[in-house]
Amino acid sequence: MNTDLIIATIVSPVVLFFILGLVAALLRSQMTIPEAFAKGLAIYLMMSIGLKGGVAMSQSELTLELGLVMLAAGTLSFLLPVIAFAALRLTTGLGRIDAAATAAHYGSISIVTFVAATQALTFVGLTSDGYLVAAAALMETPAIISALIIVGMKRRTTGEASAASTGTEAQDRGELFREVLLNASIVVLVGALAIGWITGERGIAAVAPFFVAPFQGVLCLFLLDMGLAAGKGLRRGWRELKPGTLAFAIYMPLISASIATGVCALLGLSAGNAALLITLAASASYIAVPAAMRLALPEARPSIYLTLSLGVTFPFNITLGIPLYIMLGQWVGA
Amino acid sequence: MNTDLIIATIVSPVVLFFILGLVAALLRSQMTIPEAFAKGLAIYLMMSIGLKGGVAMSQSELTLELGLVMLAAGTLSFLLPVIAFAALRLTTGLGRIDAAATAAHYGSISIVTFVAATQALTFVGLTSDGYLVAAAALMETPAIISALIIVGMKRRTTGEASAASTGTEAQDRGELFREVLLNASIVVLVGALAIGWITGERGIAAVAPFFVAPFQGVLCLFLLDMGLAAGKGLRRGWRELKPGTLAFAIYMPLISASIATGVCALLGLSAGNAALLITLAASASYIAVPAAMRLALPEARPSIYLTLSLGVTFPFNITLGIPLYIMLGQWVGA
Amino acid sequence: MNTDLIIATIVSPVVLFFILGLVAALLRSQMTIPEAFAKGLAIYLMMSIGLKGGVAMSQSELTLELGLVMLAAGTLSFLLPVIAFAALRLTTGLGRIDAAATAAHYGSISIVTFVAATQALTFVGLTSDGYLVAAAALMETPAIISALIIVGMKRRTTGEASAASTGTEAQDRGELFREVLLNASIVVLVGALAIGWITGERGIAAVAPFFVAPFQGVLCLFLLDMGLAAGKGLRRGWRELKPGTLAFAIYMPLISASIATGVCALLGLSAGNAALLITLAASASYIAVPAAMRLALPEARPSIYLTLSLGVTFPFNITLGIPLYIMLGQWVGA
């Protein structure tokens, strides 16, 4: 076991600020970071991630590897919810709709977890390719569609009316489509990626003092806010969720990581790229997917999926998960 | 034609982020940047512009040129609305009040357009003087007064009661006065200009890592927001405004630019200074003037003047307009 | 008299932006900085102050001096309200509760005043120790408890029911406790201090481009907002408060500074450390204590204590007060 890596990951300012927020919330401090400010920071972070990824992509060839990784990423996002759904149905008492909605979160990704892993890579001297950002953006959505298919199939077999079929169906579909494909994280991430790719190193030199240098500091501030949110979720979660359900939020990332490790082996990815793809697979969404679920599966209870993904999986990932995923990456990496 | 300059202008991150926002809004993405965050950024941008202008001014003599440019700037702001009003009345079906309110926008200025032009100047290796920032601040207001006079004269001749004459007139006048002369952009721009001028290069060294280096990056974020707003305005505008009215938003900047080019020739300005003064004349307000119009001419419809200035003129200016104004500046510049 | 220091203090961008805000508010400009943005900046500032203090602490030994300064700081915060209370009762017509609530503000501290003093120290070439940040955090709270004891004693002697004893007392007490000990400034300041201390110079290197370099610039923006708030308070204050009450806001900081000067002499502090401890004693709270007073002593009128601490004492301190406190520090400093 690489305890140095675990310590380096946890004792970084970014993770420590997360823990600070978490502890403050658990102690029931009433401090908050205004939503408008936190949302602004989130947009900044995605612009920065996208730009840097785009510039990195502009400097390397578009190889077959890239195409294969994209394919693998999309497939992971699409298929992991199936496993998550089965696990939830087998090991917890969650109903079909709650299980499907939760499963969608685990197929999709957390961009902050991705970024934290990118930082942690530097502790062990690994590098990664810019196109992983594109893979991250790509993995946001298929999981949502997958969950809807799961629910739809079950509905058809039981003869129920689909949730979306009441009301003005076509309109709702259009709205859902826009929410799922044109939500802020995808627009900004993909847009910034394209801009970074178009303008290249020279183009973003002028904006680097804003988008590159202060990035880690902004991340600290953002993670303080996430710590507050996670702590609140956790406090609520202990009371409401059964241990079996909470356990899912720990073992599901490990299942996803294992599967992704296999995929990386097949693709022959480098250690750094593998570590990031494994992290993406193991991470769970807490912004884009919850919003989409309120539109597509409003009967599912947000307190379940939010507590699990933000209150349990996210803290687990950015402390113990990432070192583990990096070790898996090193182990499988070409 | 200098196509390199056009390409360099459009393919800069700042403009590309604007286009990203524009496209997202046209595709009806529901992403938003919280108003509180965007307003905070706007204040940052004005502080930065003012400070840099003030420092530049502190390093040069207060010459006669400066005085003449200020006079010319104020006069342009005051007289361009007359031309705009006449053009709108002749070529569109807009009523007097709508036409006057719209005209005020085209006499006043857009500070973001100004900044974008400043950046673009560097592509062609031109420099400009700090006092142009003062000229920008000065041009915000006269256009508003001009529009009120236009409406007032017409009213007197038709014997109508002036809008401001109902209610507690004196109070309203005081409020309008404060809104017009002490609005955020003027207070911050002029204040920061004075502070930069007082403290000079040495004084702002300590704040440069915040106000100078990250400026272009913040501008990207702000222009993403403006793109979203412009896209929304444009979508609405196509449906509501007649082609003739929309055309005004393109040809009026060109008229203003031509007149300003003549003025620059008379004053014998340098190419860089000329380019910026031409840009100021050609730009249209979308923050300060709309607010003042809601106070002074509430009968005018905001959907008209906002769609024109933010939805059409602004996008035109920061893509095709600026390269053109720079070329005019180069052509006329001493 | 060191007029150079006074001029250097006042002619810094930070103070000039404060004055800009103050003047704008006094001229009744309607400009505002959105609350959400200003609160975000406040959190940034406290993170930065805490981190830098923590790193500084990690580089020096934990000496006896540190312990003694902490003890002295806590005692000052606890006892100054007693003097302030007596002064208010003797020289103004304020009732017991208003006087106690106001007194609490003067025992507690203003972190922005502290930071401004830290900057001004550099003008005279003095340095200070990181643990002063810990002293600042420590001084936030005892003054509040002190004020509650003052009111409680008076109440007991007059046989009144305590404000807190109506309603669900235990709950209210818990809430007050959390507000007083776990409010945002204490959580962030102490948390960031700990994080800086744990990670040390090397740890915060990655976040320095965000938390160190732009700090002074952000402070300018924040002080513009504080100027607007102070100007508004001042405008209201002139009308409502008697000259005697307003005078308190000037002479009380001087009393506190004198006492703190004596304490510094006893402790044999360095000139820089002494200047900061004196500044802390002389500064008055305008964020944490007002909030706590609305919970603990809701009968006290906020218009009194806010006008005094934010409208009078704060402007006095950051212009004339700080140069004076630095001179006191130099005079008493070992």
Next chain:
Amino acid sequence: METRKRLEIIIESMAQRRACTILEEVGVTGYTVFYALAGYGRGQRWSRDTDISDASDMVMIVSISDEATINSACERLMKLLSRQMGVLSVSDVAVMRPEQF
């Protein structure tokens, strides 16, 4: 002054667009949306500033209109509210320019 109805819908913000579309379709002359800061329902508190996802945010939509329009809005909104979180209530208000609603 004449009497009109004031419809107040407190609904999760993700369903705001759906509710607004219904109001527009039944033909109200206008509505205004406000955002909620925090709330409580089914034993659970939520708060905009600490919940990082938009999923638990609520908004309030207020619309003043004539009784018939409000009634047809209510019917369709109740269907929406059977799936989305929120509450709906209607009260009487006096208005000065009845032709406006």
Next chain:
Amino acid sequence: METRKRLEIIIESMAQRRACTILEEVGVTGYTVFYALAGYGRGQRWSRDTDISDASDMVMIVSISDEATINSACERLMKLLSRQMGVLSVSDVAVMRPEQF
């Protein structure tokens, strides 16, 4: 509980100060202003987060007061609203401490 009137004005934010001054002049004991996030009127939607200018922002002003005061407020507010965008409505409310209003 006694009955009082609750005045609710939804008005463009640029006219907020004018409306508030009227309320103060007619002598209400208090009012509170809330800001609107989005809205719809005359076939047009607006939204605070996407409209970069303040020109289309709306606020809601609520004031609880006795009938006579509210009536005189309404009269003057209607004049204001004949030029500025917005709607006004009045409803009955029960209050516990009538002397407060």
Next chain:
Amino acid sequence: METRKRLEIIIESMAQRRACTILEEVGVTGYTVFYALAGYGRGQRWSRDTDISDASDMVMIVSISDEATINSACERLMKLLSRQMGVLSVSDVAVMRPEQF
């Protein structure tokens, strides 16, 4: 539609938690909190954007419930409001799903 009561409390934000706790204790099924932007009372204006401390911020809490619950809430809230700044009012509203409240 059946009739219920709509309780509206405008209270300083520092006392929000206390008011909410009372509502939960008397057993309302839900409430929603909105934040105020500015206001006026006892001759003084305040505004969220220019007051740097939270001490003068106000919020509005809206709760729809049956009469008995609202009455017991009012009693306890009046005690709170005797010390904290704010106003309270109750109005009649029609609801479509009375079992929800």
